[in-house]
Amino acid sequence: MEMPAPNASILARKHQIVARLREVLPEGSVISELSETRAYECDALTAYRCPPLCAVLPSSTEEVSAVLKICFEEGVPVVPRGSGTSLAGGALPTADSVILGVAKMNRVLETDYANRFIRVQTGRTNLSVSGAVAEEDFFYAPDPSSQLACAIAGNIAMNSGGAHCLKYGVTTNNLMGVTMVLMDGTVIELGGAHLDAPGLDLLGVICGSEGQLGVVTEATLRILRKPEGARPVLMGFAANEVAGECVSDIIKAGVLPVAIEFMDRPCIEACEAFAKAGYPMCEALLIVEVEGSEAEIAEQLEKIIEIAKRHNPVELREARDEDEAGRIWLGRKSAFGAMGQINDYMCLDGTIPVSSLPHVLRRIGEMSEEFGLKVANVFHAGDGNMHPLILFNANEEGQLELCERFGAEILKLCVEVGGCLTGEHGVGIEKRDLMHTQYAPADLEAQMAVKDVFDPHWLLNPAKVFPLDASEARRSAALAAE
Amino acid sequence: MEMPAPNASILARKHQIVARLREVLPEGSVISELSETRAYECDALTAYRCPPLCAVLPSSTEEVSAVLKICFEEGVPVVPRGSGTSLAGGALPTADSVILGVAKMNRVLETDYANRFIRVQTGRTNLSVSGAVAEEDFFYAPDPSSQLACAIAGNIAMNSGGAHCLKYGVTTNNLMGVTMVLMDGTVIELGGAHLDAPGLDLLGVICGSEGQLGVVTEATLRILRKPEGARPVLMGFAANEVAGECVSDIIKAGVLPVAIEFMDRPCIEACEAFAKAGYPMCEALLIVEVEGSEAEIAEQLEKIIEIAKRHNPVELREARDEDEAGRIWLGRKSAFGAMGQINDYMCLDGTIPVSSLPHVLRRIGEMSEEFGLKVANVFHAGDGNMHPLILFNANEEGQLELCERFGAEILKLCVEVGGCLTGEHGVGIEKRDLMHTQYAPADLEAQMAVKDVFDPHWLLNPAKVFPLDASEARRSAALAAE
Structure with a gap:
């Protein structure tokens, strides 16, 4: 995947930017040595790596706001990061960006069993949300495979599902409200511990927005009574x-x-x-x-x-x-794990109408022969979320690219039968250029216009979700307008 | 409720605007005689009335697009209307606006039992969606009291619920995709017959947006198997x-x-x-x-x-x-009906955390004595959606205003205990000035900025949802910028 060239002016100002960030964060919360920033050079899409300018680890909404205000003033891109388990490159840095990791923000803020919700800081891991209410026999329903590690922040960013979402829905069906910091440092509240929201319900568009609109620091989540x-x-x-x-x-x-x-x-x-x-x-x-x-x-x-x-x-x-x-x-x-044992693999994440399953599996089999790469299919069949695993050899020249081309063909097939590019992993960098397949220009324009509102300078999580040419054009136009 | 003065330039151009609309619609689909436009002067909040400039009744997405393009070019406000059953004044016209009624658009476009969805034009009534799939023992879950009359368009605009939404969720939980026409006539597709949406999921913000962002002409709805x-x-x-x-x-x-x-x-x-x-x-x-x-x-x-x-x-x-x-x-x-038999009444629609119910009922009782107006409470208790009915005498001078003040106090109480202004009726004109109670200025600004994107000239469903001073300021600024 092509990534845009880093902004030389930002690289030249690294010292000054880091110094300003240190002023607003406690000691040890700004990481700028290359030996340490390497820890943030990739997420679970490990084929792509790039150490960030620096990484910050705030502990509160106020600290996140202070960080974003500085980055906004300095014109520095920010890449929000939960636990870094994205399979789509959702937390991949650019060399001129600040990684904003929410891992330290893992506190439970409020638990209310009578009204069935819990409010947490979003660095908390998915499984430890259920853990916090297990004593009273409650649980939090969305259960991505990575639930031991993945953060609620990432779940909200990707609208994560899991094996049990057929009955309980995905993150968007279990998210009641968020506190979010906009790129300029403004803190807003969306939804809350109540049904519905008067006026425009922005919660739905925040959920699944892949860090494009703001940094979600606190979340009110629906908890349910455990079944017998x-x-x-x-x-x-x-x-x-x-x-x-x-x-x-x-x-x-x-x-x-x-x-x-x-x-x-x-x-x-x-x-x-x-x-x-x-x-x-x-x-x-x-x-x-x-x-x-x-x-x-x-x-x-x-x-x-x-x-x-x-x-x-x-x-x-x-x-x-x-x-x-x-x-x-x-x-x-x-x-x-079994697949990883015998092969390198790429895990895809398309959705299809359940009734197209036989047709899609047959076509994947045919394409597998054409490309000469094996595919194993795991599928949340109840709600049509496919996870084809394409097996390849990462050490063999050209195999990754072949695998990516094959993956793109499978996802195009999903769109063709009335499905979509991603069920729960998100677009990230992996699928950004396939967005043209899913959406007509007017559909994409509507999405990008909403991004303009929340992040007018296109500083948040750059070069992702939208086709690269489109997002770069938008970013250049914003820069030129300054 | 105060409404803005009509735009004199539009009133003066009525003849020309109507003529242009007649060019793109079949005969009988443009209604401009006062004797006929009176049918559109109010919705179910009958205390407020105003005949529109004219009314149009398109039959297809293409016709809606043609109408909106003309109104966009002419700078004419448009008030979308489903069946006119809004209790919040959601379909109340202004004298300088075109009512865009979707009542003729009531066809079933596609039914798919294997993948559990139905696609309809949005003028179709709620109950007749269930009717269309009843033979195969399926149904559409949201069931507002007005389901015999109310249109899917209005259900989407208000994110309607119903008595059974405790188990099945409200409209947003049962809406899979829409075709929507933007104010400039552009047609966009959001979501579809598949799980999730790559990129920004705009479907959530469209649902419940009260006609502020576009006109939804077709909808893909989740259907469920009837319980035994x-x-x-x-x-x-x-x-x-x-x-x-x-x-x-x-x-x-x-x-x-x-x-x-x-x-x-x-x-x-x-x-x-x-x-x-x-x-x-x-x-x-x-x-x-x-x-x-x-x-x-x-x-x-x-x-x-x-x-x-x-x-x-x-x-x-x-x-x-x-x-x-x-x-x-x-x-x-x-x-x-029982209430209407013995009294005039105003039906409120706040939500509260279920556990606050006893406290809220006690406070409503106290306020009832202070205001000297009786209140009867019907309550979707499972999900905290209250419907207090304030009884008053519409023929007695000043009682409506007293009733409105009392209603506002009850809704403020809902917000105070952690609830919100409206569960399913929407903000409309009724609650627009209470939005300041629910939201901080930054929260409201984020919502209005999204409105800016979809409807930069603030022509869609004017003087509603947002506090009147704020929306009028926005509209004047847009006019001045032209």
């Missing part, structure tokens, strides 16, 4: 098409499992070799999980199994206890 | 506080009824006198409805009744059949 229990069932099918039809029939029947996970044969083989979960060797596996009381679980599973049987499953395994449930999930949860 | 059955239970309590605690306990227990409706004594008395539903005369009534299969219903009701019993109910009546269920809902559903 949960139970998965494993189903094996002789063809992807059949598994796809089974998913469609479950959804159409009005049963609402918390998760429907789909794995194709290459994925099953890799998982089984790695985790030895006892998966049957077949073309497609589904893990369907339901939750509730014993009676609710039994009733839902009965319906689901009845539907599955109509599709001649080669395997149908209901978990009888915790241990069997654990084994059913074991393979799926180690899928990404 | 539903059953309400009626509970009477000796005090509002006790009923409030019972609601809190049900929510905390993790049971998710589809509806929890609350009525206080003045409301019970009026409903009973009107509908004779056999309600017990007590201080507070709850109607709690659960749905699912027989087994699910039984299990949920068992838990709910167990919780209710801990609060010493004076009545606990489970519906044993359809007829009894109908009788339990009868009173609640006729609440507004």
Whole structure:
């Protein structure tokens, strides 16, 4: 991916900029030595790296505001960073940017069980939000795979989902309000611990905005009562098409499992070799999980199994206890690790209408042969969020580029069948130039005009989300207008 | 409510503007005679009336685009209108504005059961969306009281809810995508029949934007499989506080009824006198409805009744059949009609944290004595959406103003306890000047800056949502800059 050349004037003023930042932050919160800024040179899209001008680690909304005010005055780009787990390069710095890391901001500010919300600083990790309310048997629903590490700030930036979002929705469905600092240091409040918001509801556009509009420092999150229990069932099918039809029939029947996970044969083989979960060797596996009381679980599973049987499953395994449930999930949860064991891989993140699944898998298979690269498919089938893993050899010249070209073709296919470029990983740098595929010029212009409002100089998280030529043109125009 | 003086230049050009509109619309779609434009002089907030310059009734996105382009060029304000059921004056015209009614645009464009969506023109009424998918046992979840009449366009503009939104969410949770025409005639697509949207998700800010950003002409809506059955239970309590605690306990227990409706004594008395539903005369009534299969219903009701019993109910009546269920809902559903029978009333729409309910009801009671006006409370208790009905006599000089002042105090109280000005009716003209109570200047500025982007000349739905001084200042500045 091409990145814009750094602004020489900013590089020349590094000393002065760092000095000003040190004035407003406590000791140790401004990192400017190259040996230390290297820690911030990439996120989980490790193919791209660039150490930032410096990194700051504020502890409060006030400190974030002070930092942004300085960067605004100095014309310095700012790259907000949660835990750096982005798979799309969402937290990749440029050489002339300040990394604004929220990791120190991890406090719980308020917990209210009667009104079912928690307010936290956004550096708090996803799993530790649930941890903070576990004693009262509550939890926070969105559960991205990286939940042990990823920060709420990043979840909000990418509108993260997870295996259980079929039932509980993604971040935007569980976010009630935020405190956000604009690029000029202004602090605004959006939403809150109440239903709806009078006037324009800006919360929806903040969620998923990938650090383009401001830095979210505090968040009010919906918490839910833990279900009494949960139970998965494993189903094996002789063809992807059949598994796809089974998913469609479950959804159409009005049963609402918390998760429907789909794995194709290459994925099953890799998982089984790695985790030895006892998966049957077949073309497609589904893990369907339901939750509730014993009676609710039994009733839902009965319906689901009845539907599955109509599709001649080669395997149908209901978990009888915790241990069997654990084994059913074991393979799926180690899928990404399993792939990493045998290959380098690129994890894609398109969405499609659930009914297009068989067609899309067939086309991916054909393209896999054309490109000469294997693909394993893991899929949140209930809500149409695909995660094709393209396997390649990073040490072989040209393979990364080939893999990227193949990935782009898969995402174009997703758009073609009525889906979209990204379900939960975000656009970042990875998909910015594919935005032309998804949107007509007028659609993109509307988005960029909203960005203009919040960040008129285009300083926030530069060279991402929007096609590079478009965002660079916007940034140059802003500079020229000064 | 004060409205700005009409623009004399526009009134003088009426003939020319109407002629241009007739050029792009079929015969009969432009209404300009005063005898006919009177039909558009108000919405359901009938205290305020003003016939528009003219009204247009386009049949397609293309016609809407042509109309808006002309109005943009002529500098004429446009007031979008669904079915005119707004209780907040959301569709109130100004004398110099064109009413753009979407009532003719009521076609179903696409139905997809496998992927659970329907695409409609936005003039279609809420109930007829469910009607279009009823044969396959699907339904569209948001169910405002006015669902027989209100249009999807208005539902999107106000982010409407309904009695069942505790379980299914409000419009924003069931809206997947829209086609929207900007003020200059540009057509944009937001979201679609897929999960999430890459880049900035503008769909969230469009939903609930009260016609300030564009005219939504087509919508993709989530449809759901109808539950097997539903059953309400009626509970009477000796005090509002006790009923409030019972609601809190049900929510905390993790049971998710589809509806929890609350009525206080003045409301019970009026409903009973009107509908004779056999309600017990007590201080507070709850109607709690659960749905699912027989087994699910039984299990949920068992838990709910167990919780209710801990609060010493004076009545606990489970519906044993359809007829009894109908009788339990009868009173609640006729609440507004019952009130209208005995009095003029103003229906408010604030939200509060559920746990503040007893405090808020006590304060409303005290204020009711201070103002000398009675209040009956109907409340979507599950999600904290209050509908206090202030009773007054419209024929008595000064009573409307007194009622409006009292209403404003109640809404300020909602904000004070951590709630907000409106749950589903919108700000309209009714609450625009209370926006200062809800938002700090920087918060309001962020909203108005977004409005600037979509509607730089502030022509769309003028004098609403934002405080009048602020929106008029913005409009004058835009005029001066031309």
